[in-house]
Amino acid sequence: MQRGSRWLSPSEIKAALKNSDTTLMEMLRFVFSSVLKRRYLLILNVLLLLMVAGLNFIIPQFTKNIIDQAIGQRSVNELISQVVWLIVTTIALGVVNFVSTYLMQRLSQESITEIRLQTYYRILQQDYAYFQNAKTGDLMVRLTGDINSLQNLISSDTFGIVGNLFTFIAVLGFLYAQNWELALAISLTFPVLFVIIRFFRSRIREAFSKLRATSSRISNQLQATLTEIELIKSFTTEQQETANFEAIVAESNRYQLEATRLQAIFNPLVTLVNTIGVAIALGVGGYFVIQQRMTVGDLVAYLSYLTLLQDPIRSFSRLLNVFQTAQVSYDRIKEIMAYEPTIIDAPHPVAFPSPLRRGIQLTDVTFHYDMGNVDALENINMMIPIGQTTALVGRSGAGKSTVVRLLTRLYERSGGKIMFDDVAIEHISMKSLRQHISFVSQEVTIIDGTISENIAYGTPAATEAAIWN
Ligand SMILES: Nc1ncnc2c1ncn2[C@@H]1O[C@H](COP(=O)(O)OP(=O)(O)OP(=O)(O)O)[C@@H](O)[C@H]1O
Ligand SMILES: [Mg+2]
Incomplete structure (x- = not known):
């Protein structure tokens, strides 16, 4: 998650989406118009993501070869060669990951800077009256929080998730081609996992956003009472103010506990579903091995692939949140971009008649x-x-x-x-x-x-x- 981003609560998002006629495509066109201008960087990034997917896919194959060929044929040479390949490929994956994260961040920053400057210039161009009517705080939020949540759309994080999806599709396709029964068996847990993640994510986020709201009320109350201490003393409202404070703190504690409770259920639940996935893979895969329809190496490779498949499901759910929040922010930025200043130059303006004569x-x-x-x-x-x-x-x-x-x-x-x-x-x-x-x-x-x-x-x-x- 990007620093400084402003997550909206699910109810805020729903309300905003209901009122908005923004299509997803319009937002993507707006954001990606600045990405597409950096065509070479974009192409390079896509190639790197494909390489990451490819390397992720290859690595479990070495494990399979070690088990089936090196151990199976008791060949030490083969063992050494496969282990070396495993290490080399893993190093390559690390290097490609590094370069790709770095370049994606560059692409993201350059693109969002362009959008930020456009919006900033647009605001400065507005009529003087606009600033008398618009709240400065609101404009600040649009220029910082809303731009940041648009940036999340094209952050290296998001591109990374897209890379994960490449891996997901490649690996799942391969598994189905190899052994569709086993692939189907391990896919069974994916929808369950996805539903659980969606369900808890939104509730955890809502609890945290309420918690943040009460935190700022706590500091407001502190600031208000400390600066108005003369008033409090002269009206002897110390006890009353303390009671007010207690009520806010109690509310904050409630939200904190709720957030903790949700998280405490969420994490073990995800682990449970993932483990059930592994158990199904071991059960069905083990049966196939006994039946000699696949090798032990295949089974171990399948287990590695299973992890590769479970991660993208988590991040895909995060991607949906990024899209929803960004869409709300886009609407607010679009409002700024759509607002035309009315006091503008005539089509062929002349210079000031200097020096004035009359x-x-x-x-x-x-x-x-x-x-x-x-x-x-x-x-x-x-x-x-x-x-x-x-x-x-x-x-x-x-x-x-x-x-x-x-x-x-x-x-x-x-x-x-x-x-x-x-x-x-x-x-x-x-x-x-x-x-x-x-x-x-x-x-x-x-x-x-x-x-x-x-x-x-x-x-x-x-x-x-x-x-x-
Ligand atoms: N931004 C604004 N929006 C609405 N009304 C305004 C605004 N600025 C000024 N006014 C109103 O317009 C009228 C003229 O205001 P203006 O500021 O020009 O007076 P002024 O002669 O400069 O007064 P002063 O001597 O106090 O500076 C006043 O009635 C004022 O309330
Ligand atoms: Mg005046």
Whole structure:
């Protein structure tokens, strides 16, 4: 599981999937469009996964050869040669596994970085008003948690599971071709295993997500009471607050116990089903060996293959979770990508008429905030001439800051005209407009960095002399 991923509870997933018209294919197209751009890396990865599957498949064959041929024919040379091959192949498997994990992680990171940058740029492009309405916390979650759960879709982990599936198909196909009765017998436990894993996984996950929720309530309660200690002391609510705290802790303990109980049943149950699988293989296989329809070496190889088959079932169930969580996240990211900024450049924008010769003329300018219920500005007419200092004076809330926001097109006026000399504001390119208007806000903003970086913000080419100035 990736660090920082945000697992949703099964009920959250169900609710979200019900409301979503996202098809799986659409999400995959979105995510894999950036993967497909790295075609060579992708092809290399698929080849490596096939090699892993092939090597996994070959290794039990050496065991079979050792038992049937070397031991069977009492040939020490054959024994040595088979043991050496076994070791060489296992080393090769390790090396291929290493290279493939590394390259898959690279593919995954490069692809997700592209998606992350796209989403980030998209958010920054939105209208100013978007940020007034959207919650910053929500945007943060989308840029971190939701992107991470999309990353899980193309993580090296997920590619590894796909590799496991290659192995699964190859091995199962081989077993059925060799001895379909035995293959069928050992396949019997697979559906049971899959159902058990699905059943418990979702419940364990739900218990843990409730547990996490209560944990954050515990720290909220601690923080709230410690910072409001004056209030608590003066109202003597110490006992009451302790009772509140006790209730939350009790709830947390309950979820912890529930999670532990589920896990305590789950693990032995999986072991039991797996062991039953082995027992069936030994029983049916042993019978075939007695009947001389297969060799002891075959039987031992079958047992190794059985383990190779059981692992992918576990990881396949995990893959389903990754898909479900990613689909919910994709919906939330799609919302961002689908949201079009409305304040944009005209088709053929012109540069700011610099230097201005007459000034700025506002004619019948009207503006209404989305959230407001009255016009913030109503039929404003004024001329701001060049070469003079013009002050806009008015009571608080009169609309002074609003005028400035309209001049930089942070908001778009709802009516009237704003002209810089003879050029209407909407014809000027936004970049040029904003580069020609300096704005000192009444709310002081300081970005993270040095004082000189703060002064030079937006003018990366500023010289040191200019900054001092
Ligand atoms: N983002 C917003 N959404 C909705 N209404 C807003 C928003 N910003 C300002 N307003 C409203 O628009 C009107 C004008 O606000 P503005 O900030 O332009 O006043 P101001 O003249 O700059 O006031 P002050 O002197 O307090 O800075 C006010 O009624 C204010 O409540
Ligand atoms: Mg103001």
